[in-house]
Amino acid sequence: MERPDFTQFSGNIVLWGAGKIGSVVAHVLKQKGITALAFVDINERKQDTVYCGLPIISPESFLKNYSNAHLIITTVGRDDVVEWLKTNHFSRYYDAWSLLLEFDFGDYSEQNQMYMVRMIDRYFRTILRCYKINPKYVAERLKSIITSKCSLRCKECIMAMPFLKSSRHISCDEVILDIKTVLDAIGHFDDLELLGGEPFLHPELDKIIAGLHNESRVNTICIATNGTLLPTPESIEAMKRDSRILIRVSNYGSISQKCAELEELLNKNSISCEIKNFKNWYKRPLFGKTDENDVALTKKFMACMNGCGPLIWDGKIFLCACPWVFIETAQPIEANDSFLDLRNADISSSELKQSIYDYINRTNTGKFITACRYCSGSPNSDFANEIPAAKQFKE
Ligand code: SF4
Ligand code: SF4
Numbered sequence: 562m563e564r565p566d567f568t569q570f571s572g573n574i575v576l577w578g579a580g581k582i583g584s585v586v587a588h589v590l591k592q593k594g595i596t597a598l599a600f601v602d603i604n605e606r607k608q609d610t611v612y613c614g615l616p617i618i619s620p621e622s623f624l625k626n627y628s629n630a631h632l633i634i635t636t637v638g639r640d641d642v643v644e645w646l647k648t649n650h651f652s653r654y655y656d657a658w659s660l661l662l663e664f665d666f667g668d669y670s671e672q673n674q675m676y677m678v679r680m681i682d683r684y685f686r687t688i689l690r691c692y693k694i695n696p697k698y699v700a701e702r703l704k705s706i707i708t709s710k711c712s713l714r715c716k717e718c719i720m721a722m723p724f725l726k727s728s729r730h731i732s733c734d735e736v737i738l739d740i741k742t743v744l745d746a747i748g749h750f751d752d753l754e755l756l757g758g759e760p761f762l763h764p765e766l767d768k769i770i771a772g773l774h775n776e777s778r779v780n781t782i783c784i785a786t787n788g789t790l791l792p793t794p795e796s797i798e799a800m801k802r803d804s805r806i807l808i809r810v811s812n813y814g815s816i817s818q819k820c821a822e823l824e825e826l827l828n829k830n831s832i833s834c835e836i837k838n839f840k841n842w843y844k845r846p847l848f849g850k851t852d853e854n855d856v857a858l859t860k861k862f863m864a865c866m867n868g869c870g871p872l873i874w875d876g877k878i879f880l881c882a883c884p885w886v887f888i889e890t891a892q893p894i895e896a897n898d899s900f901l902d903l904r905n906a907d908i909s910s911s912e913l914k915q916s917i918y919d920y921i922n923r924t925n926t927g928k929f930i931t932a933c934r935y936c937s938g939s940p941n942s943d944f945a946n947e948i949p950a951a952k953q954f955k956e
Contacts, residue, residue: 562692564659570631571595575623578602578636579612581680582657586635587613588669589660598630599623606945624649633657637687637867658688676837682751683867690863690925699922701751702870703743703779707736707769709889711758712789713816714954719845721886722758723954731875733765737772739873742903744778745910746917752870753779754809761790770799770806783807787951788817788836791826800832808834813951839950846883847937848892855929861938862929871921876904878917880924884932896931 576583579600590597599616601623608619632654634642646654661681689696708730714723782805800806812820827834872879877900879885884899901920940946
């Protein structure tokens with residue numbers, strides 16, 4: 562793959578995509594003493610504002626005023642940008658991946674660093690897909706919902722937790738069994754995320770952590786919490802024994818009332834934590850039958866699958882949260898591919914492994930799930946789709 566020397570274009574570079582990856586690329590260019598002129602972004606609400614010290618312009622303005630510039634694409638919507646550029650006969654465009662390989666977080670402060678590492682991972686997965694290069698593993702990230710009980714009741718919960726027919730914890734043994742079943746099929750995950758609801762409500766969280774201690778096929782074990790609770794002393798002890806543990810705290814301001822105390826507790830015990838301050842979320846997908854054709858459905862599915870990773874819940878693996886929500890909130894749709902049964906005793910273990918591999922690999926091949934026909938897809942992360950984070954039912 563081409564690794565252009567961007568120094569030769571200094572003073573004549575435009576970046577397409579005034580988002581998170583764009584902020585990193587602008588930072589790398591600055592570190593290297595390379596001057597960029599502007600960002601292009603299709604979002605009209607971003608246009609005519611300034612981002613990372615650069616003006617944001619429209620695609621039309623780019624063609625009109627910067628037709629001799631060199632363009633670096635800094636968005637995971639890369640294929641759409643390339644299509645637009647080709648239609649408009651612009652050929653001096655490049656991908657940003659080589660700049661991201663050299664990124665030094667030293668003085669970067671636009672976004673939380675660990676969060677950005679995940680974003681960059683996702684960007685690389687998109688690039689591999691665009692270049693038709695098979696990644697080493699079919700997915701980097703695996704999520705396991707260990708409980709559907711939560712300490713908050715968010716109106717816009719993506720997992721619809723407040724709307725479930727009933728809430729429950731998944732037993733420690735079942736959580737471990739299901740994770741190992743998926744690992745046997747896939748081989749390795751960079752990131753295993755234990756989710757809820759609120760995982761700190763799970764009475765066996767310490768045992769789950771201990772049960773994963775000898776599982777060497779994951780690099781990082783993240784526990785996602787909403788900052789309303791502290792873990793039990795037993796869980797703290799279990800976390801201390803595993804340096805791969807990372808507590809990912811979503812801080813929703815005043816309702817995440819234990820956030821500061823939690824951070825102090827984790828720091829005191831040398832347990833890694835990543836705090837992300839959320840003022841806004843993005844809208845949930847809308848549910849309702851669509852009449853999109855297979856090409857549109859494939860595109861929508863792949864946009865949603867952008868490195869987010871499959872989801873385990875109670876012996877089933879899902880490719881995204883929507884079919885899970887359909888089932889758990891009793892909105893059944895006619896689909897035999899909403900999930901895969903991880904505890905299917907009717908097939909051999911090698912058949913089960915292959916079927917898990919094939920199912921997860923749909924996130925690379927673009928074989929969309931039937932649920933996509935009933936769903937608007939994950940909205941773009943632009944201002945128009947922003948909603949206040951974690952609004953509670955009682956507010
Ligand atoms: S904290 Fe809110 S968004 Fe998260 S699981 Fe609980 S109800 Fe859902
Ligand atoms: S379109 Fe909906 S169901 Fe399909 S992958 Fe995206 S979020 Fe999931």
